[in-house]
Amino acid sequence: xxxxxxDLQLGSIELFCLAAELGSFTAAAxxxxxxxxxxxxxxxxxxxxxxxRLFVRTTRQIRLTDVGREYFEQCRQALAQLxxxxxxATGQQLRPVGTLRISVPTTYAHYRLLPLLxxxxxxxxxxxxxxxxxxxxxxxxxxxFDLAIRxxxxxxxxLIVRHLEDAELVVVATPAYLARxxxxxxLEQLDxxxxxxxxxxxxxxxxxxxxxxxxxxxxxxxxGGYVLSEDVLGGVTLAxxxxxxxxxxxxIVEDDLREGRLVAVLQAFGGRSRPYSLLYPHSRHVPLRxxxxxxxxxxxxx
Numbered sequence: 001x002x003x004x005x006x007d008l009q010l011g012s013i014e015l016f017c018l019a020a021e022l023g024s025f026t027a028a029a030x031x032x033x034x035x036x037x038x039x040x041x042x043x044x045x046x047x048x049x050x051x052x053r054l055f056v057r058t059t060r061q062i063r064l065t066d067v068g069r070e071y072f073e074q075c076r077q078a079l080a081q082l083x084x085x086x087x088x089a090t091g092q093q094l095r096p097v098g099t100l101r102i103s104v105p106t107t108y109a110h111y112r113l114l115p116l117l118x119x120x121x122x123x124x125x126x127x128x129x130x131x132x133x134x135x136x137x138x139x140x141x142x143x144x145f146d147l148a149i150r151x152x153x154x155x156x157x158x159l160i161v162r163h164l165e166d167a168e169l170v171v172v173a174t175p176a177y178l179a180r181x182x183x184x185x186x187l188e189q190l191d192x193x194x195x196x197x198x199x200x201x202x203x204x205x206x207x208x209x210x211x212x213x214x215x216x217x218x219x220x221x222x223x224g225g226y227v228l229s230e231d232v233l234g235g236v237t238l239a240x241x242x243x244x245x246x247x248x249x250x251x252i253v254e255d256d257l258r259e260g261r262l263v264a265v266l267q268a269f270g271g272r273s274r275p276y277s278l279l280y281p282h283s284r285h286v287p288l289r290x291x292x293x294x295x296x297x298x299x300x301x302x
Contacts (some may be wrong), residue, residue: 009049012042013075016054019043020064020072044106075240095287097126109133111252112301113134113149120296127289133232135201138182140281146290148279159279164301166273168250169210172262183265184245187211187220194244195222199229209247210272218270225249249274 018028019039029036047054054068064072087094104113109131117129132138138145140159153161177194184190190209198207206227210221224244228234236253237245240261256262264270278285278294 009045010256012045014079015039015042016046017072017075017079019055019062020068021076023062025062033183059064071238095126096124096287096292098287098289099128099130100147100289100293101130101132101143102293103132103134103138103145105135105149105151106233107249107252108149111249112276113197113297116297116300119300120293124289125291127292146280146287147293149276150279151274151276153279154278158282160282162278162298164276164278164298166275168270168273169247170250170253170257170264170270171209171245171247171266172239172253172257172264173245174240174242174261175263176262177244178265180242181264182268185266185268187213187218187266187269190220190222190245193224194226195224196226196235196238196244196246197222197224197228198232198235199227199232204229210274211266211269212271213269218269 015028015032015034017037018031019025022028022031025036025039025043029039032039043054050071052067052071053065054071055062056065084094085178100177112131114131117131121127121129132145137150138148140148153159180187181193184193195209199205200207206221208221211218211220226235226238226243228238232248235246235254236248238244239248240256245265250257253262257264278297280290280294
């Protein structure tokens with residue numbers, strides 16, 4: 001695009017608008033930190049460029065001409081748009097606007113994040129929420145994401161990691177399964193049970209079950225006839241239908257536990273959790289829509 005205005009002309013437009021708003025070259029000069037003569041020259045420069053009179057000048061006052069009034073309204077709107085554009089670019093806009101792209105795992109999406117989003121959207125209706133529900137690690141720069149929620153934060157110096165919560169783990173099964181196979185009371189008895197397993201999508205590695213015994217953290221690699229990948233909620237569904245034992249987050253099954261559809265076992269060896277974190281790129285200017293969402297989510301989760 002070819003340049004239409006140089007720096008001097010843009011400055012002249014700003015001084016013209018100040019003079020029109022304040023009704024005085026002297027007042028505009030004081031507000032801008034220049035001399036009244038500089039304001040007068042700027043206005044004269046605009047009038048010469050366009051071949052029109054913008055002000056009617058007398059010894060006591062200035063008054064916009066009809067053309068000047070119309071030009072002032074257009075320039076005022078244009079300057080306001082430039083200010084808003086700069087505020088948006090630097091994260092200093094007055095209200096959160098624009099599209100917010102979020103990547104979140106399936107478990108946290110369905111049981112934590114998605115139920116909260118209507119409240120955020122009500123607070124900030126001009127923010128469009130683009131939500132990527134997947135267990136795949138995304139590339140912020142290539143895919144244009146603003147935020148991601150993850151259990152395991154990648155070793156990436158370009159990301160800020162904000163802790164959200166430590167999600168408690170619990171081993172569950174249906175009353176019918178426990179009546180059929182017995183209720184385990186020791187970790188060794190897990191060998192006698194159907195332990196539903198899950199493979200981590202990013203590595204294919206089997207996720208161990210985590211326990212704590214007399215203050216010592218223990219990881220166990222269980223075994224069974226069911227191995228899932230990609231969507232960990234499949235393990236919860238299997239457990240709900242009596243397939244076996246499954247270790248999952250308490251926030252996923254708390255309704256099932258409260259209503260008796262599932263039973264928590266091996267609670268004497270509980271107390272372990274996995275940390276969920278909010279990730280976003282380092283930047284001098286974090287957009288207001290991003291900062292508003294971070295503050296909202298941290299407060300609601302806490």
